[in-house]
Amino acid sequence: MDQLIQDIENIPRDVRFGRVAGIRGLLVDVADIGNAVGIGSRLALEARGGRKVEAEVVGIDQGRAQVMAFGSLEGVGAGARAEFVAQEPEIQPDATWAGRVVDAWARPTDGKGPLKPGGTPYRLRAAPPPAYARQRVGPRIDLGVRVLNTFTTCCRGQRLGIFAGSGVGKSVLLSMLARYSKADVTVIGLIGERGREAREFIEDDLGPEGLARSVVVVATSDEPALVRRQAAYTTLAIAEYFRDQGKDVLLLMDSVTRFALAQREIGLSAGEPPTTKGYTPTVFSELPKLLERAGPGTAQGSITGLFTVLVEGDDHNEPIADAVRGILDGHVVLERAIGERGRYPAVNVLRSISRAMPGCNEVDETQLIGQARRLLSTYEDMAELIRLGAYRAGSDPAVDEAIKYRPAIETFLTQGKDEKADLGEGFDRLAGILEGAAA
Numbered sequence: 008m009d010q011l012i013q014d015i016e017n018i019p020r021d022v023r024f025g026r027v028a029g030i031r032g033l034l035v036d037v038a039d040i041g042n043a044v045g046i047g048s049r050l051a052l053e054a055r056g057g058r059k060v061e062a063e064v065v066g067i068d069q070g071r072a073q074v075m076a077f078g079s080l081e082g083v084g085a086g087a088r089a090e091f092v093a094q095e096p097e098i099q100p101d102a103t104w105a106g107r108v109v110d111a112w113a114r115p116t117d118g119k120g121p122l123k124p125g126g127t128p129y130r131l132r133a134a135p136p137p138a139y140a141r142q143r144v145g146p147r148i149d150l151g152v153r154v155l156n157t158f159t160t161c162c163r164g165q166r167l168g169i170f171a172g173s174g175v176g177k178s179v180l181l182s183m184l185a186r187y188s189k190a191d192v193t194v195i196g197l198i199g200e201r202g203r204e205a206r207e208f209i210e211d212d213l214g215p216e217g218l219a220r221s222v223v224v225v226a227t228s229d230e231p232a233l234v235r236r237q238a239a240y241t242t243l244a245i246a247e248y249f250r251d252q253g254k255d256v257l258l259l260m261d262s263v264t265r266f267a268l269a270q271r272e273i274g275l276s277a278g279e280p281p282t283t284k285g286y287t288p289t290v291f292s293e294l295p296k297l298l299e300r301a302g303p304g305t306a307q308g309s310i311t312g313l314f315t316v317l318v319e320g321d322d323h324n325e326p327i328a329d330a331v332r333g334i335l336d337g338h339v340v341l342e343r344a345i346g347e348r349g350r351y352p353a354v355n356v357l358r359s360i361s362r363a364m365p366g367c368n369e370v371d372e373t374q375l376i377g378q379a380r381r382l383l384s385t386y387e388d389m390a391e392l393i394r395l396g397a398y399r400a401g402s403d404p405a406v407d408e409a410i411k412y413r414p415a416i417e418t419f420l421t422q423g424k425d426e427k428a429d430l431g432e433g434f435d436r437l438a439g440i441l442e443g444a445a446a
């Protein structure tokens with residue numbers, strides 16, 4: 008009897024619904040839903056045979072809701088019922104989620120059983136904390152990767168972009184960060200990856216040791232744009248939960264480019280005009296909304312965010328790379344030529360910057376990095392001539408010095424994927440290498 012009463016209480020009091028009035032490509036027009044829905048609201052479309060298709064409102068046009076579906080529209084016809092489900096999607100993350108792999112709805116996909124929901128709902132599309140209420144970025148964080156620790160030192164709550172072409176070592180670098188950084192927990196969003204790669208990343212690169220302290224959100228490239236975009240929101244929402252628990256979270260997203268592509272697909276379907284390179288205006292308004300959610304919190308706890316950006320054809324000035332660079336607090340550039348030379352991680356230190364530097368480092372450390380950069384850039388300027396054998400030793404003392412220190416610095420920048428680095432040790436080692444070099 009109690010159960011029956013409970014069940015009756017749980018029946019939604021008013022089921023609001025509209026009717027499908029038209030379908031154009033991926034976009035469904037829903038009429039008569041009234042003012043119940045807004046952008047981001049969830050509906051369930053009823054297909055033939057009673058199958059329910061989850062959908063999201065992406066636009067409103069002349070009183071009709073324009074919705075896109077999370078699944079196939081097969082069997083959805085004119086007049087089909089479109090039931091209102093929720094104003095806004097939420098998830099309830101929990102500390103026990105560490106070590107798990109989930110989908111865009113935070114449902115487990117690793118076959119390790121159900122996930123325990125936490126006590127507080129987190130909105131998938133939460134707004135970033137207000138700028139004035141936010142803490143400043145904290146002390147520096149040991150990322151466990153030597154070249155990043157020293158040449159682009161990162162603070163707790165900072166956000167860095169990792170810019171790279173395909174196959175230049177993004178995944179390996181992210182897995183090193185997940186395994187070796189001194190963060191309390193890592194939240195990893197694999198957005199729009201090829202299915203095979205997501206699995207390889209989790210099993211081979213991350214391994215059991217990396218996975219144990221991570222929550223991984225996966226949406227593969229074959230899933231609809233709405234799902235891929237939502238996976239990015241879910242990644243942020245989970246990171247926000249851990250941040251609110253006072254944890255220092257490391258958030259890794261691979262890649263923001265695929266998030267932008269998903270938003271473009273949604274925007275174009277909803278009838279937005281394409282602008283630069285086919286990207287729609289909402290791509291450029293959604294990017295900061297997403298990226299700004301990483302950062303320091305309003306109390307203890309922070310989200311340090313590293314976001315990869317695919318630079319197709321190694322064009323670092325394409326619109327997404329440009330937009331992301333403008334939003335984040337620094338960028339790390341991975342270069343194919345460096346990887347081909349056999350130096351991994353293939354970071355071009357001369358083109359990478361962290362905007363928290365030099366503020367977060369000691370004076371002598373800043374000096375050290377300045378010195379190393381100078382040597383590298385002197386070498387870089389002369390690299391062609393040196394390689395051709397056209398440079399004569401002794402003609403310029405600065406170049407001679409750059410040539411002399413080059414091999415040791417290159418070795419310093421190299422780090423195997425199974426090698427862990429320590430922040431303090433990195434600076435000490437660099438100091439040892441540069442001893443005797445002109446300041």
Ligand SMILES: Nc1ncnc2c1ncn2[C@@H]1O[C@H](COP(=O)(O)OP(=O)(O)OP(=O)(O)O)[C@@H](O)[C@H]1O
Pocket residue numbers: 171172173174175176177178179180351352422423424
């Ligand atoms: N630290 C490292 N040490 C040795 N080899 C590395 C290292 N990092 C990357 N590599 C080499 O580079 C290859 C490509 O790396 P990775 O898969 O991380 O690239 P990616 O940028 O993620 O590629 P994609 O764009 O296809 O996702 C690896 O298979 C490996 O051979």
Ligand SMILES: [Mg+2]
Pocket residue numbers: 177178179204
């Ligand atoms: Mg990869």
